[in-house]
Amino acid sequence: MNAKNLPYTSGRAWSHGLCGCCDQPGTCFKAWCCPCVTFAQNKRRLEYLDRQGIPDPEHGGEFVSGDCWLHTFLTCCFNAGWVLQIGTRNSIRSRYSIRGDPFADCCTVFWCNPCSLTQESRELELEETSLGWSRQK
Template identity: 30%
Template sequence: MEVESSKTQADGEYWSTGFCDCFSDCSNCCITFWCPCITFGQIAEIVDRGSTSCGTAGAIYVLIAALVGCGCIYSCFYRIKMRRQYNLKGSDCGDCLKHFFCEVCALTQAYRELNNRGFDVPLGWHGNVERQNAGVAMGAPVVEGGMMR
């Protein structure tokens, strides 16, 4: 008989910073306030592990914001995805409410979370992978001297 874990998303880890700690990083807070599409695009690229580019995600955010008047409809789903990837405390409904009522705080918290997990968010996914692999030789191993017998 296999025992299933009773651990749910509500039992996960706490976020590394508070929801209202927006002003701990004034530059990101200002960028997010004036152009949330930039911060969102950077977050989405890392959460999607490079399968969505920062520019594409940001453009979709702007398009949704222009058509519906509320880009948070798109961004709350990335918060949910990120929360699940890192097993962070919260709920789907709570994520959407946070994005609806304070998009700046929600985006800057996600940005800080990724930074605190070791990502240089402005570099994007591929830039972070290159940075992580710096100094690691890629390709087949080098065999010196050939066969000796």
């Protein structure tokens, strides 16, 4: 069960709706202004949970990282930073047995980029909370 008491069973919905991004204004604002930072932090948090089984003590790490620079480069040069986000969204969906498919992930990150980043961050935060992490740390 995650912090919202939702089971990790196959075919469940996201814990927070795509349009619920305004419920976490700080993350939503960061996703709108600096999607590269939000993407890189989400990716690092997910990878840390996968490798260590505990929340990342730095909650996504530094403000700017290699993943952030790559996202920025692809966005500035090809308007394609969102392509990197498809894999991370798919990995989060798989980790929590959330229904969906790669095509839906592609459409979501292309058309609703900041909202998708916020939704992914909130899903990760639920696992981190259930493992003892809190936003105040």
